[in-house]
Amino acid sequence: MVVDFDSECLIDLLPLYYGRLFPGELMYRWLSYGNPEFFSHREFSFALAGDVYIRYQSFTSNEDFVAELKRRKPEKIDIGAVYNQKPKTRDTLIDFIPLQKEFVLDIDLTDYDDVRTCCQGAKVCEKCWKFIAVAVKIMDASLRDDFGFQHLMWVFSGRRGVHCWVCDQEAINLDSHARAAILEYLTVIRGGENQAKKVKIPNADKLHPFISRSVSIIDDVFDEICRDDQSMLEQGDKNFEMLPEEVKSAVKDSADRFNAVMNYINENKKEKKTVRTALYELKLQLCFPRLDVNVSKDLNHLLKSPFCVHPKTGKVCVPFDPKKAFEFDTDGVPSITQLMDEINAFDKQPSSEAKSEADQKETKVVVVDYKKTSLAPFMKVFEGFVKELEKQRIVKSAADNKTIPDKSNIRIDDF
C-alpha cells in the first residue's frame, strides 16, 4: 500500500505517531545502556514546525521523553552527546562538557554526484542506492573485523542516505582525536573539484588488507553499477581524466569507452604495475564510500535519531540489516501517512475490538500498535539490536565482578 505523503499533514499526524508507534521504551533501553543517568545526561534536540530549533533538551525517563514528543511534535529529533550535567538544567557556571557518544557514520548520496548519472541532489533511485549498499558492506566489515566493534546499528535516514551508530562501550568512550584517526583509516577518496584523481594507491602489489577487502566487495558489483547503471567513463565523464595517459590515449576515441578501458587494463595489468594501480584506483574512486566526516569527528555533533519521520518524504528512519543492504528498498519504507492508514485499517477489522483512541492508549501497550503496520520488520531489527546490547552487558558485568575492573573501561558505569 503506497500512500502519498503530504507534508502539510505532518503536524497533525506526528502526535499520533509519537503516541502509538514511536518506540520510546526501546529507545530508552538503548540510550540508557543500563544506567539511567546515561540517558538523563544525553542531549536531544528538536526541529519544530516553522523552523524552530531547540537544543539541549534532556529527559529522565522514556515516559517523560515520549510525553514531550507528543507535546512538542518535533519534525526531527537529533541525538547528541552525553554530558557531565543534565543538558536541560545545566548550570552555566560550571563547565558543560560532552563526555561520551556513539561513534557514528553518515553516508549521503549527495556526495556521490560526481559519479552517479541516474539522479542528482536530493533524488534517489534503486540504481544509486547500490552505492549506499556497497558503502554499508565496506564500512560494516571494517568496523567489525578491523576495529572489533560488535554493536552496529545501520539506519536509513529517510531519504537518500544512511547512518551507522557504533554502540560498543569502547566506541562510546573514544575522544575526538581517536574518532578522527578512525575516519582517516576509513577514507580513501580525497581531493576536490580541481583534482581529477582522488585516490592514490602507493603500491599496487602491497595492498592494505582493508583496501583489498574493499576492492573485492566492489568487484561484485563494479560492472553492474559503473557500466550498466551509470554508464561511466563515457564521453563527458570527468572521472575518465583520472586514468593514466597511456590508458586514455589508447581508448580515447572508442565508442564504448568503459569496456575499452577495462579491456586495455586486463590485457596489460600483468606486465605493467601502473595499469594494476590504475585499476584499483578506478574501482575505489567510483565506488568507495564517501563519508561525511564532520558528523563523526566531534563528540557534540548531532545526528538524527532512528524512528524520526523525514519531513520531506514522510518516511520513517528505520534500522536495517546491513547484510541485506542490497535488498533494501527505499520505496518499501513506510511513510507516516501509510502507517496511520494501516493502523486504522487494522482496527476496523471485525476481530479488533472497536475502541476509541483514548481507551486504546490506556489499555494497550504501544508495542502492539506497530505490529499492525509495515513498521514491524524494522522494529524487529531495532529490538534485536537493543537485546544484543543488553545481553552483552550482562555477560560483561558478570565477568567484571570476578576481576578487578579496569579503570579505563568503565566510564559508562562510573558515570
Add this chain to the structure above:
Amino acid sequence: MEILKTHLNKRVSSKKESAFIGGRSSLANVNLRRAKSEVVADVELYSTYPDILNFYTTPPTYSITLLEFEQYATERLKMLRLIERVNLTTAVRNNEYFYTIMKEINKSLDLPTYITLLGSKIADSKGDDDSDDNLYARKIDHIAHFLLRLAFARTDEQRKWFMAMEVDFFRLKLWKLHRINDILERHNLPFVEAKEEGKKFNKEILDSSFVMTATVPSEMRVYKVPFIHALDLVRSRKVFLHMGYAYVPYNDVASVISVKFRSWLSESLSLLKKNIHLVEDDERLRPLITGFEKRHLGSDTSVPKNGEMVTVAQLSGFSEKSFPLCMKQLYDVVLKEHHLKHWGRLQLGLFFKRLGLPMDEATKFWRSNFTKRPETDTSRFDKQYLYNIRHMYGQEGKRADYTPYSCMKVINSSVGPGDHHGCPFRHSDATPLRTKFVEAGVPPEGIKEILNLVEQKHYQIACQRYFEWTHDKLTIEGGVTHPNQYFIESRNVLTGKKTINAIKEEKSEAKRTFYYKSQPSQNPEELMETTDGAESTIQTVDAMDEDSDAIFASMEY
C-alpha cells in the same frame, strides 16, 4: 623554578617560590647578572635524564632568571617553528622527514641547545651522547618545554598547535634513539608480543606496514596493542587491524609511543588551562607569556582588519586582482554555480568578514547568488544558510568571533569530492592551475616557476610568486601567511600605497615596535594597536623573530 611544578596541579603558593624567578628585580638588573644556572653534579643530571627522551610528566624544579626564561622559551619556539615549516612540505613522518629537520636544525645559528641535544657528536656504544653538554641540554629541553606550556595554554588553537609541534619533536628524539625496548619497559606501555598471530597474519602485517618484504619475516617481532594506542598508524592505515587490536611490527612501535606522549601532554595542558590565571597573575611573567602567544606563526590575531567597510558591489573588482587564488576560486564558484559546500562557505565567508564586509552585506551576497538556483528560494535560503552566516559573525550559537583561516589552516584542510575550498596550490592538478595562471596574465616562465614550487610542495612560496607576477614584481615581505594579508598587500600595491621604498620603512618601524613591546611593564596588546596602519602590524610579527636576537643584545645595556 618551583612555579612550574605548581602550575600543573597545585596553586602557585607563596612569594618565596616566585622569588626564584628573579625576585623583584627589574628585567635590566636580571640581565646584568647573567649567571649560568647552578651547577648540578653530572651524576645527578644523568639519573634525572638517562637519555634525551623526556615524556615531560614531571615539571622541572630549578631556579632560572627572567632572561633565561625568555631565552629558553624563544629558542624552543624557534625550534618548533622550524618543525612547522618542514611540516608544511610533507605529511608523512619518514626518514626523509627527520633528516630534513635534523639538517635544518644543524643549519640554524640560534638553536645551540637542540643542536647539542640531537647532534650526538660523542657517542657511546649504545649510540647515546652522555657528555656534560648533552646532559645540560636535556635539562634546558625539560625547562623550555614547560615554559612554552605556559605561553600556549590559553586557547584551543594555541594548545593544538603546540601539541602538534611538540609531538613531532618527541618523535624526532625517538627516531634518534633506536632504543625502543628500554622505553617500553621504563614506561610500562600496553604491548604484548604476539608470536602466534605474528605468524598467522604474516602477509597482512607485511602488506600493512612500512616494513619491506625484503626483511626476513620469521625474524620480525610483532607487538599486539589495542588499536586506540596506535592511532597514528591507524590514521595513515599503516598497520594491520584485527578485532580491535593493532599488530605493530617492532619498527613502528615508536609511532605508538608518541601517541601515548600526545595524550599525556593533552591532559596536562587542559589541566594547566584551568589554572593558567595563577601564573598570569604574576606581573613579571605575564608580559613574557602573552608576548609569546603573538609569535605564533600566521597568528590570526595579527592580521589586521581592512580599515574600511566593503560592500558587495566592490567584491567583484577586488576579486579580479586582489583576492588570493584560494578565495578567488571560491568566489568564482559562487557566481557560476550559485552554491558552495559548507567548508567553502566558511573559508570565503570568514575572509569576507575580515575584509570588512558587514553581516547584512554578506547575507546579501550569499542570498542573491544562492537563490539563483531553482531549488533554493529565499525562504529555503533563510532556513538553510542564514543561521550559518549569522554564526560566522558571532550572532548565533556560542557567539564566538570566528577568525578567518590562515594559510596553514587552508593548506591543511581536508578536501573531498564537490569541494572547492583549500589551497589551490595544494589541492589542484597542474592543468586547472595553469589555466588560472594564464587567465591572470602570468607569463610562461612564471607559470613554470610556480608549478615547480608546487611540485616541491612549497605552496606558500608558490602563492607569493603568483602575487609577484600579478603585482608588477612587488613582493610580500616575509611571505604569504594569511589570505587577508595577501589581500591587504595587494590593495596597497594597487592603490600605490606600497612601493619598494615603503617596504623598507615598514621594516624599521617594525623593529622599533618590538623593542617597546619587550618592556615588561607595558601591555603588548596595546602597543600592537598603536602601530600606525594595518600593513606594518604584519611586518611587526615577522620581524620580531628574525630580529629578536639583535634586540636581546641591545637590551643588555
